[in-house]
Amino acid sequence: MLGPAPVKADVECCHKAEHGAHGYNENKDSHLRRLRRIEGQVRGLARMIEQDDYCIDVLTQVSATTRALQSMALGLLDEHLKGCVASAIHHGDDPEAKIAEASAAIARLVRS
Amino acid sequence: MLGPAPVKADVECCHKAEHGAHGYNENKDSHLRRLRRIEGQVRGLARMIEQDDYCIDVLTQVSATTRALQSMALGLLDEHLKGCVASAIHHGDDPEAKIAEASAAIARLVRS
Amino acid sequence: MLGPAPVKADVECCHKAEHGAHGYNENKDSHLRRLRRIEGQVRGLARMIEQDDYCIDVLTQVSATTRALQSMALGLLDEHLKGCVASAIHHGDDPEAKIAEASAAIARLVRS
Amino acid sequence: MLGPAPVKADVECCHKAEHGAHGYNENKDSHLRRLRRIEGQVRGLARMIEQDDYCIDVLTQVSATTRALQSMALGLLDEHLKGCVASAIHHGDDPEAKIAEASAAIARLVRS
Numbered sequence: 232m233l234g235p236a237p238v239k240a241d242v243e244c245c246h247k248a249e250h251g252a253h254g255y256n257e258n259k260d261s262h263l264r265r266l267r268r269i270e271g272q273v274r275g276l277a278r279m280i281e282q283d284d285y286c287i288d289v290l291t292q293v294s295a296t297t298r299a300l301q302s303m304a305l306g307l308l309d310e311h312l313k314g315c316v317a318s319a320i321h322h323g324d325d326p327e328a329k330i331a332e333a334s335a336a337i338a339r340l341v342r343s
Numbered sequence: 344m345l346g347p348a349p350v351k352a353d354v355e356c357c358h359k360a361e362h363g364a365h366g367y368n369e370n371k372d373s374h375l376r377r378l379r380r381i382e383g384q385v386r387g388l389a390r391m392i393e394q395d396d397y398c399i400d401v402l403t404q405v406s407a408t409t410r411a412l413q414s415m416a417l418g419l420l421d422e423h424l425k426g427c428v429a430s431a432i433h434h435g436d437d438p439e440a441k442i443a444e445a446s447a448a449i450a451r452l453v454r455s
Numbered sequence: 456m457l458g459p460a461p462v463k464a465d466v467e468c469c470h471k472a473e474h475g476a477h478g479y480n481e482n483k484d485s486h487l488r489r490l491r492r493i494e495g496q497v498r499g500l501a502r503m504i505e506q507d508d509y510c511i512d513v514l515t516q517v518s519a520t521t522r523a524l525q526s527m528a529l530g531l532l533d534e535h536l537k538g539c540v541a542s543a544i545h546h547g548d549d550p551e552a553k554i555a556e557a558s559a560a561i562a563r564l565v566r567s
Numbered sequence: 568m569l570g571p572a573p574v575k576a577d578v579e580c581c582h583k584a585e586h587g588a589h590g591y592n593e594n595k596d597s598h599l600r601r602l603r604r605i606e607g608q609v610r611g612l613a614r615m616i617e618q619d620d621y622c623i624d625v626l627t628q629v630s631a632t633t634r635a636l637q638s639m640a641l642g643l644l645d646e647h648l649k650g651c652v653a654s655a656i657h658h659g660d661d662p663e664a665k666i667a668e669a670s671a672a673i674a675r676l677v678r679s
Binding site for chain 4: 420449
């Protein structure tokens with residue numbers, strides 16, 4: 232018999248190739264909406280450059296866009312920990328590798 | 344008579360409303376190309392989410408996109424210092440305010 | 456019977472009050488050595504300011520010190536995921552709360 | 568005759584070897600006080616590790632220490648722009664090199 236229920240019982244892992252289910256599946260629409268908004272922000276930046284807006288105003292919008300991308304990344308990472316990593320730990324499915332992989336992604340986010 | 348030549352003689356300031364010339368004018372095409380590439384990266388992220396790509400792979404691409412935005416911001420800031428700020432210092436056109444404004448933009452970049 | 460072995464069988468959690476064992480216990484000496492080195496870097500910064508070193512050189516050393524602190528934080532976080540979070544998931548000991556808490560710490564690191 | 572007064576008339580440059588005066592000279596005590604506080608924060612981190620404090624609490628303090636270092640860096644940079652860079656631009660003393668050097672320091676801060 233297995234131990235306690237995983238954090239998200241219905242979510243095995245976010246890796247399609249392996250499991251056919253994904254940590255971020257249920258928030259997929261929300262992620263896509265966020266990305267469409269970020270795409271709009273990037274197009275807005277191009278418009279600002281085209282109409283020769285003041286550099287400092289462009290920089291303020293670049294910072295806002297960067298923060299929006301980071302928020303999205305933090306959301307994805309949280310779901311990945313709750314779904315894929317929790318499942319690997321729960322099922323003993325090479326949890327060390329899954330945690331090492333998540334830590335490397337966290338390091339890239341912190342350093343970018 | 345004025346002192347030594349400004350860093351960019353032909354560039355007064357990047358604020359159109361004030362001067363009709365811009366620190367980033369000569370690199371405008373390069374900025375627009377960069378932004379089109381970044382827009383493509385954001386659309387690529389949406390495609391990854393749509394086809395249920397592995398979260399860690401999505402996160403890697405988010406980090407790359409964030410870095411591309413930061414590089415663009417650092418380029419704009421460098422031009423702003425060379426153009427607008429240098430000109431304000433050279434002409435005594437309220438340089439304290441221009442430097443304080445640039446420092447605030449740098450702080451936003453460092454903290455975002 | 457419990458499921459597969461936790462990632463670190465002998466490490467329940469890094470919270471002393473709760474478990475008397477810690478995720479970072481086995482690396483305690485390494486963390487203390489790192490912190491002593493970082494303390495030395497901060498004292499070196501004060502020495503640079505005292506002897507009027509060039510600002511840009513001081514800034515380079517501040518960046519190096521910040522990176523050393525971040526590396527230490529990333530190491531602690533990795534151990535926390537392997538120890539405390541993995542144990543909470545494995546034992547069904549309120550894993551949602553542990554993951555939410557880790558995600559909040561990751562967000563603070565990314566944004567600082 | 569020279570143009571308008573530099574931003575800080577009495578401050579040539581923060582490079583001792585070149586000018587014997589420093590952009591951060593007048594704030595030297597404030598920087599040294601900040602660094603002593605940061606040194607105290609780093610020693611506090613070592614104490615937390617020694618007494619086996621909870622990892623997440625240690626991480627919160629690491630983030631606070633990182634932010635304190637960044638604030639100090641942003642202060643130094645602001646003074647460098649007002650003193651050394653403004654002076655180089657005002658006196659035509661190789662301003663391109665000074666701005667390129669400042670931009671490189673800003674990039675290191677943004678990326679660390």
